[in-house]
Amino acid sequence: MSQIYAGLFYQRQVTDIFSDRSLLRYLTRVEVALAKAQASAGVIPQAAAIGIENNCTEQAVAQIDLEGLAAESGSAGNVAIPFVKRLTAIVREQDETASRYVHWGATSQDVLDTACILQCRDALAIIQALLEQAYQTALVQAQNYRGHIMMGRTWLQQALPITLGHKFARWAAVLQRDLARLESMQSRSLTAQLGGATGSLASMQNEGSAVVLAFSRELDLAAPTCTWHGERDRIVEMAGVLALVVGNLGNMARDWSLMMQTEIGELFEPAGKGRGGSSTMPHKRNPVAAAAVLAAANRVPGLMASLYHGMVLEHERGLGGWQAEWLSLPEIFQLCAGALERTVDVLQGMQVDPDAMRRNIECTNGLIMAEAVMMALAPTTGRLNAHHLVESACKIAVQENRHLKAVISDMDEIKQKFSAMQLDNIFRPETYIGNIHDQIDAVLGQARKRGKQ
Template identity: 30%
Template sequence: MSAHPADSRIYGHLWATPEARALFDDEGRTQSWLDILAALTRAQAALGVVPASAADTIGRYADVSLVDLDQVAFETRETGHSTLGLIRVLRRVLPESAREWVYYGATVQDITDTWTAIVMRAVGDMLVRDLSNVRDHALDLAQRYRTSPMCGRTHGQPGLPVTFGFKAAVWAAELDRTLCRIAEGRRRWEVVQLGGALGTMEFWGERALPLLDRFAAELGLGAPEIPWLTARDRVAEFVWVLAAGSATIAKIGNEVYQLQRPELGEVREASVRGTVGSITMPHKRNPELSEHLVTLSKVVRAQAGLAIEGMVCEHERDARSWKAEWALLPEACLAAAAAASLGDRMLAGLRVDESRMRRNLEAQRGYPMSEPVMRALASRLGKHTAHEIVYEAAMAGLERGDDFRTALRADPRLDVLGDAELDRLLDVDGALGAAPALVDRVLERTKR
């Protein structure tokens, strides 16, 4: 029985990926904690803190299949402690010679925060892979539709012509910045926690700092300059990057959602045979992927606020902060992983209708070319005067139901523009500005 949609056999594919889910279920999390305990003991053995034989034994028994998780749950409830239940059960399965050396001098956050760093590394790897795919799909669209005109829109209304390649290049550049943020942040997030009772590492004496470095090396993580028991900025920054990245994917999803409305019909998601849009309206094809990307991002962004709240801690330990991360971090990671995976799928199958884009632009009857006309007039009359004239002519034409060319020719102040020049100014393909060149800049500067 599942109480969360991410764990549901019916709905889980919408809220998580199997790969991400495996990090957070009881088996995955407990195995990771056991791996951390084994790594700590190996590091301690290398420095003579514990016997090498004990480290070898603990390493062999650090296997979740040897641990009774039901008993771990019972002991956790009985003790009211986050990790003591696991330690008690592990000690029972260990040979007597190794029992006293497990969890030697460590505290709960040494294990759980190091696990958080491992999770951030694993999720980072997933996102780099999937977001790179989404970005590359956007780059391919930018290149293919570099000069394909469409109606640009501001405030939901027709503006100037742009190209679909320009729109896709904006997506690609933003996705690439998310990848840069992940790359830049990993050295800050992917670090172990090893502080002992209050972070001073007092238990290990003069071997404390060498132990910190060796423990980090055992796990392939960085060693922090100082333990971070109450410094939760690492987790907050990571979740913020997840939120920002998911928001970019949601923005792309929202644009696809809007552009595939039948009255626009400029793009559409790939249709999978057998997918049903409505039980009551058999004709419908709903925007399932693009719509759900917005939903997933809302979930991730909500966790970012909680993560920031966790930065306000008291003294040298405050469970109110880091225990909240046990709830928010899985939620953010699962939804972000699902968003990246579904975003990859959506853009990989996106269908673009260039002819519909052009028809929609032409349906505006020339008005989106008002800026080129104003620019040509500005060199003769001044920019602000040119704006007033074109504005008045356009508003009058819209009231009469005229097309833009007729509206301009009805105003004698625009007679300074000859017919040939006006035809050139009203040509859609000549009003794309630097859009194709800007696409080229993105393609040249983005490393795949």
């Protein structure tokens, strides 16, 4: 992606991890780890592993011509083949004997898959930190705004009163679930790949199992019980968890962007010079962070579809499906990190307008309290009859542009059931928020319990 659009949608550190130059560094780490593991198992000479490690320096690899490598990758079918040729040449310049053992007995997919897993591990650490930051911020805001009454909306219509703290608590709860999924997934997905040409490691003499264990230890990855060249569930599960994160962030961004609409005006993204403006309308304050998060939420499902399609492979190593991961997986990581970074920024700096919240509550002339009236009436009239009476009152209130309480006060069937004080209390939104405070406390309590684990 261009640098311009990367700045809009991605996160810099994760983008760096998946850059071309970083890929070469990860591939180098894999090749060095392979040599050391093979030497420890007696598959190659110890001196060869030392020579490979000493000469595969970051400085030497940095001199590899990316344009030439890219051109040869197109002909070879993957980047590992021309990369190994160049790495072998780098070692040969200083140690001809050691260069004979570079990439000994491995296949291209071994080093590409394992390098990819290393990239993912480093990117996941950043994503997990951002997700934790979003979660902790949502918890703080849930407490800060637990008593701020606002409209709850269903089907885009005003429904019943809630509190802003409850909305933040819901966001915190889903972010906590995302964190739990992210943590549990890593034990399965962050696994080394080493199987040789068809997964049998026949090229490792009789030391294949020992090499796999040593190789995995060198890279601090889980050792596979069995080669997984043709089974892509580890990759797809990892991406799927990130897709869930992005979907949840998109859900949040949809809400705060709607709450920024001029007609609602309850929340605003953080203000800043040059932020959210329009090229033609000086008055605009656009939800630019929400736009980036929602763009990610629109893009990621299609990328996930590509990964799901790629799970259906042929025999021991497949054609086309695995290769599609090289494009889809890094973009999912980058979009997820970018969406998280922007969400954290909004959660931390979100500006709230309590007056607008109160104004929106009152704009329907009390109609939002219709259910409260019905439930107060139902014990004496029955629910269906209460529903009919209050529905009739609502129609009159709308037709005559009157407050629902005033209409009810004129209806003999209803007004005789309540005193004026009782009716006033029924129409106070803060008296009809159910167990919202219990839910907020439960979310905060779960966070405290999690912190002690």
